Each structure stands twice: as C-alpha cells, then as structure tokens.
Amino acid sequence: MKILLMGNPNVGKSALFSRLTGVDVVCSNYPGTTVGYCTGSVFVEGDKAELIDVPGTYSLTATSPAESVAVDFIPDGDVIVNVVDATNLERNLLLTMQLLARGKPTIIALNMADETKHLGITIDSAALSERLGVPVVETVAVTGAGIKELVEKMPAARIVTHNQETDDERWKRIGRIVGEVQTIVHRHHTIWDRLEEATIQPITGLPIAAAVLFITFSVIVHAGNFIIENILDPFFEGVYGPLIRGLVRGAVPEGIARDILIGTSDDFIESFGLLTTGVYVPLDMVLPFVALFYLCLSMLEDSGYLPRLATLMDNLMHKIGLHGTAIVPQMLGLGCNVPGMLATRILETEKQRFISAVLMAMCIPCLAQNALIMGLLAPRGVEWIAVVYGVLLMVYIATGLMLNKAISGESPEILLEIPPYRRPNPMTLLKKTFVRVRYFITDAVPYVMLGVLIVNVLYFSGILDATASVFGPVMSVLFGLPQEAVFALIIGFLRKDVAVGMLAPLALSSAQLAIACTVLALYFPCVATFTVLLKELGLKETLKALAIMMVMTVLVGSSMKLALL
Amino acid sequence: MGAMDEPVCLYDIPQGDTVTVEKVGGKRIAERLRAMGIVEGKRLRVISKMALGGPQVIMVGNTRITIGQGMAKKILVRP
Numbered sequence: 175m176k177i178l179l180m181g182n183p184n185v186g187k188s189a190l191f192s193r194l195t196g197v198d199v200v201c202s203n204y205p206g207t208t209v210g211y212c213t214g215s216v217f218v219e220g221d222k223a224e225l226i227d228v229p230g231t232y233s234l235t236a237t238s239p240a241e242s243v244a245v246d247f248i249p250d251g252d253v254i255v256n257v258v259d260a261t262n263l264e265r266n267l268l269l270t271m272q273l274l275a276r277g278k279p280t281i282i283a284l285n286m287a288d289e290t291k292h293l294g295i296t297i298d299s300a301a302l303s304e305r306l307g308v309p310v311v312e313t314v315a316v317t318g319a320g321i322k323e324l325v326e327k328m329p330a331a332r333i334v335t336h337n338q339e340t341d342d343e344r345w346k347r348i349g350r351i352v353g354e355v356q357t358i359v360h361r362h363h364t365i366w367d368r369l370e371e372a373t374i375q376p377i378t379g380l381p382i383a384a385a386v387l388f389i390t391f392s393v394i395v396h397a398g399n400f401i402i403e404n405i406l407d408p409f410f411e412g413v414y415g416p417l418i419r420g421l422v423r424g425a426v427p428e429g430i431a432r433d434i435l436i437g438t439s440d441d442f443i444e445s446f447g448l449l450t451t452g453v454y455v456p457l458d459m460v461l462p463f464v465a466l467f468y469l470c471l472s473m474l475e476d477s478g479y480l481p482r483l484a485t486l487m488d489n490l491m492h493k494i495g496l497h498g499t500a501i502v503p504q505m506l507g508l509g510c511n512v513p514g515m516l517a518t519r520i521l522e523t524e525k526q527r528f529i530s531a532v533l534m535a536m537c538i539p540c541l542a543q544n545a546l547i548m549g550l551l552a553p554r555g556v557e558w559i560a561v562v563y564g565v566l567l568m569v570y571i572a573t574g575l576m577l578n579k580a581i582s583g584e585s586p587e588i589l590l591e592i593p594p595y596r597r598p599n600p601m602t603l604l605k606k607t608f609v610r611v612r613y614f615i616t617d618a619v620p621y622v623m624l625g626v627l628i629v630n631v632l633y634f635s636g637i638l639d640a641t642a643s644v645f646g647p648v649m650s651v652l653f654g655l656p657q658e659a660v661f662a663l664i665i666g667f668l669r670k671d672v673a674v675g676m677l678a679p680l681a682l683s684s685a686q687l688a689i690a691c692t693v694l695a696l697y698f699p700c701v702a703t704f705t706v707l708l709k710e711l712g713l714k715e716t717l718k719a720l721a722i723m724m725v726m727t728v729l730v731g732s733s734m735k736l737a738l739l
Numbered sequence: 740m741g742a743m744d745e746p747v748c749l750y751d752i753p754q755g756d757t758v759t760v761e762k763v764g765g766k767r768i769a770e771r772l773r774a775m776g777i778v779e780g781k782r783l784r785v786i787s788k789m790a791l792g793g794p795q796v797i798m799v800g801n802t803r804i805t806i807g808q809g810m811a812k813k814i815l816v817r818p
Contacts, residue, residue, distance in 0.1 A: 232771075233774035237767065237770055237774075261801045262776070262802050264800055265775065265799070293801060345778055376789050376793075481805065484805070485796060498794070498805065587806075587809050587810055588807045589772070589775075590804065590805040592796065594803075
C-alpha cells in the first residue's frame with residue numbers, strides 16, 4: 175500500500191513524516207526532475223505500508239516543478255494523508271478540495287493544533303470532518319501528539335464524490351466551511367509579535383541580519399578554533415603524528431615511497447605526505463568548521479530565519495540579476511560549492527542560475543578553502559585577510575552587475591512564504607548536520623588525499639618543475655608570484671584547500687600570499703564543482719562561465735600586483 | 740466620489756495599512772497568488788515595505804508572504 179503525505183509548504187509535513195516513519199527513510203530525486211522527495215515505511219493495522227513525503231504544494235494547478243511532481247504522485251497513491259496547517263485553515267483547504275476531487279481515500283491531519291491556541295483560533299475538527307466527509311485528526315508533529323490516532327484512523331480514509339467545481343466555487347465553499355468550523359478571538363499584539371516583525375522591517379531588520387550573520391560566523395570561527403587548539407591539534411601533534419611517522423619509518427625504507435607517505439618535514443602542512451598532510455588538512459583544519467557551519471546553517475533554516483534574510487536581501491540581489499531567494503544557495507556554497515550549485519535549481523530562470531553559479535564558483539570560497547586562507551594569512555595580520563575578501567566581494571558585485579546587464583532574459587520576482595519562527599528540533603538538527611558532514615567526509619577527504627598523492631607523483635617525476643619553467647614566467651609577469659605558484663594553480667583544480675596549503679612553503683611576502691589566495695579562488699572551480707557546473711549549465715554555458723573566470727582572474731590578479739607589489 | 744473609492748495597486752499601500760483585495764491581475768501570477776490565499780475579497784495587511792522598490796511583506800490570514808514589486812503592482816486593493 176502506498177500512502178501519500180501531501181500538503182502546503184511549511185505545514186510541518188516533514189516533521190510529521192519523520193514522526194510516522196522509522197529509520198528506513200530514503201530520499202531521492204524524482205525521475206527526470208531536480209525535485210527531491212523521501213519515502214519510508216509505516217505500519218497500518220500490522221501491515222507495512224510505504225509512506226511518501228510528497229513535495230509541498232499550494233495547489234494542484236502545477237505552476238512549478240515541485241508542484242508537477244506532487245500532481246504526478248497522485249495516481250500511484252492508495253491513500254492520501256492531507257496535512258493541513260490549523261493556523262492557516264482557509265488557505266490550506268484549497269489543496270484539500272483539489273485533492274478530494276481526485277477521488278482517492280483521504281484523511282486529514284490537522285497539524286500544529288497547539289499553535290492555534292495562542293493565536294486565538296478554535297477549530298471544531300468534528301464539524302470540519304462532517305463538512306468535508308473525511309476523517310480529521312488533530313496532530314502536533316513537533317511533540318508527536320495525535321500521531322498514534324492518525325495511524326489508527328488511516329483505514330478510515332474515505333473517498334468523497336463531489337460535482338466538478340472551479341477554484342472560484344471552491345473558495346466560496348471554503349469560506350462557508352471556515353465560517354462554520356472556526357472561531358477567532360481577537361488578540362492583541364504581544365511583545366513577541368513586535369520582535370518577530372522587527373526582523374523583517376528594513377530599519378530594524380538589516381542591523382539584526384548583520385548581527386545574526388556576525389554572531390553565526392564568530393561562533394563558527396571561535397568554536398572551531400577552540401576545538402582545533404584544544405582537542406585536534408594536541409591529538410595530531412602529540413599522538414597521531416609521532417605514531418604514523420614511527421610506523422612508516424619502521425616499515426618503509428627511506429626513499430620516494432616514504433616521502434609520499436609522510437614527507438620529509440615534521441610540519442603537517444609542509445610535509446605534503448599522504449598520511450600527514452592528506453589526513454591533517456581535511457580532518458583537523460577543515461572538519462570542525464564544516465560541522466559547525468552546517469549546524470548553524472541548519473539552525474537558521476529550521477528556525478525560519480532564512481526567508482526573512484531573503485526578504486531583506488532581495489533588493490540588493492535584484493541589482494545583480496538575482497532575487498532574495500538566491501541568498502540560500504549562496505550561503506550553502508560557503509560550506510561547499512557543490513551543494514550550493516545544486517541548490518541554485520530553486521531559482522526560476524536560466525539567467526538567474528547562470529549568474530548564481532558563476533558568482534559562487536568565483537567569489538565564494540568553500541569552507542575548506544576559507545579555513546586554509548585564514549590559517550595562512552592570520553599570522554600576517556587581519557588586513558591581509560580583509561584584502562582577499564574585500565577584493566572577492568568587489569568582484570562579486572562587479573561581475574553580478576555586468577552579467578545582469580549583459581545577459582538577456584527575465585529576472586523574476588520574489589514570492590515567498592515566511593513561516594513563523596519555530597524552535598528547531600534538536601534531533602532533526604543533528605540528523606541534518608550529520609548527513610551534510612558525512613557527505614564532506616566521504617566525498618571531500620578522498621579528493622584531498624588524491625590531490626596530495628598527485629602533487630607527489632608530479633613532483634617526483636619532474637613534471638611539476640617542467641610545467642613551472644614553462645608557465646612560471648607568466649605567473650611572475652601577471653601576478654608577481656614565483657614560478658612554483660603554478661603548482662598550486664594546477665592542484666587547485668583538484669582541491670582548493672590543498673592548493674592554498676601548497677603556498678605555505680614558498681616563502682611568499684604577505685602581499686604575494688594575498689594575491690595568490692585571491693587568484694586561487696577566482697581562476698577555476700575545483701573538479702567537484704566543475705562537474706556539477708557542467709551538469710547544471712551544459713557545455714556551452716560552462717565554457718562561457720570559464721571564460722569569464724579566466725578574464726576576471728587576469729584582470730584582478732594583475733591589478734592587485736600593480737596595487738600591492 | 741473621491742480617490743479613496745478607486746482601487747489602487749497594493750504596491751502603493753504604506754506599511755501598516757490593511758486593505759481588501761479587489762482584483763488579482765495577470766493570469767499566471769494570479770494562479771500562484773490565489774493558491775497562497777491572496778484571493779478577491781480577502782483582507783490583507785502590509786507589515787513591511789523595503790526601501791527603493793524592494794519587496795513588501797504582507798499578512799494574509801496567519802500567513803506572511805514576501806512579494807516583489809511587479810507582482811504587488813498587479814494586485815488591486817481597496818481600503
């Protein structure tokens with residue numbers, strides 16, 4: 175048996191889904207689309223049934239990819255569980271009416287039944303059930319209240335037959351039903367309401383947004399450094415390093431093989447050994463920041479703050495051909511460009527997706543790269559970090575303005591529901607963070623090690639020196655960097671963090687280091703991002719994107735050389 | 740008589756005012772807006788308005804919706 179869980183966006187459908195299902199949840203993309211959905215199992219009267227968390231939709235008129243997917247699911251379903259937000263009964267009932275017209279056995283979960291109380295709303299669910307002709311169960315997905323009853327009542331799901339109606343007729347009928355089953359006691363604005371509204375008023379909202387972002391990044395940086403200094407560094411320096419060096423020196427004779435494994439230096443970054451640098455960079459220097467970043471991002475997501483940020487940023491994003499919603503993929507890209515690129519699919523037009531992808535690939539260094547940039551530049555002084563990010567920000571805005579003018583096509587507008595603030599559920603938060611961190615460990619760590627291995631192979635085979643002598647002069651003429659910086663650019667294609675690490679032993683001046691870090695961010699995406707870029711944009715658009723990156727790199731890098739050296 | 744009785748577009752409504760939806764224009768946009776509860780006859784309140792042609796945030800029922808300038812210009816309202 176297939177049970178479809180359907181409802182508007184932001185009605186607590188996914189929370190209900192995780193309450194109903196066990197551990198065997200599988201999430202995937204709907205075939206042929208970029209819309210994700212999850213399936214799990216639920217036991218109804220002792221029988222195992224498949225439960226599908228259908229993408230949220232406001233109607234069955236299918237005006238967006240997510241809505242078309244929702245519509246496509248209906249013929250396969252045996253039972254529909256329609257999740258209705260009790261605090262927005264009227265709006266939610268349109269979808270309910272459209273679902274009932276499909277002639278499938280349906281049951282309604284009247285969710286967030288607890289939130290109606292402090293909004294002064296009372297709903298007579300028995301009367302609602304009678305008027306609609308299907309069972310209605312009050313649920314609170316966050317606490318789990320009513321979940322058991324919902325499962326017990328699933329077999330009672332009913333088909334109702336109605337005459338064909340237009341949406342206009344439906345709205346009229348909804349108006350009558352809501353008038354009968356819902357009573358609203360007028361309620362004065364509380365301090366909470368005012369605070370809530372302050373976060374979307376421009377005058378108060380923008381400073382609050384700046385504070386939220388500042389606090390978020392301070393927490394990530396400080397907590398990350400604390401973990402590294404007090405837990406990871408002592409472990410790597412005191413335990414892992416001596417242990418692995420001892421083991422390798424005992425087992426592998428002096429020579430190339432040993433140098434590839436642990437290098438010649440005892441410094442974790444400079445050694446460039448597979449088991450030293452290759453393990454230290456991802457697990458010590460990057461992992462703590464990645465985990466904290468995703469934890470904070472999930473918190474902003476689940477609390478409902480991101481749509482507010484999107485609203486506040488909409489105007490600025492419009493100037494560069496995007497709209498407020500684009501802030502979400504851009505922030506994701508700050509963790510890793512790959513999920514960020516994938517998330518640009520939420521934007522409506524090709525123009526928006528192109529601008530978004532190019533700006534991200536160039537000007538938003540991933541967290542791994544940021545960690546290394548900070549690590550290398552912090553000892554040289556905060557002003558050098560400011561130079562790198564200041565230049566990247568200027569390039570971001572300038573490129574965005576240019577692309578917006580140069581590319582034809584529409585930049586549609588923002589239309590976004592702002593859900594009320596909710597306290598994030600700790601379990602959901604941890605689950606989400608864990609999934610994202612697991613992706614980093616399984617996908618990024620092997621690439622880092624591969625990068626280190628290739629650096630070694632190129633180095634010992636002499637290819638690296640040969641390339642350096644060919645392209646080296648270009649580096650010094652254009653960017654004022656030594657020949658060896660070419661190595662970093664080559665490896666940067668594989669892993670940007672490894673590439674930044676390669677700058678460490680080159681004895682660069684602070685200005686050279688700043689130029690190299692900026693050039694490394696701009697010139698080309700890493701291979702993982704490149705692959706996604708190719709998949710998302712297609713060959714022609716990708717070539718265009720790459721051309722923009724190269725031109726900007728030469729322009730920006732050489733200007734920095736003139737200004738700083 | 741008088742300007743007060745003429746429907747005006749939502750975009751011109753200042754922050755804090757409550758109005759009634761008179762007409763939602765533009766077929767495709769109308770479909771999306773109506774599915775979100777912005778229907779003829781509904782009361783809605785402008786709770787925030789960004790500067791320099793930015794979006795408005797409106798409250799319809801208990802839903803807050805951010806809506807861009809162009810769309811807000813296609814919604815006719817009465818006080």
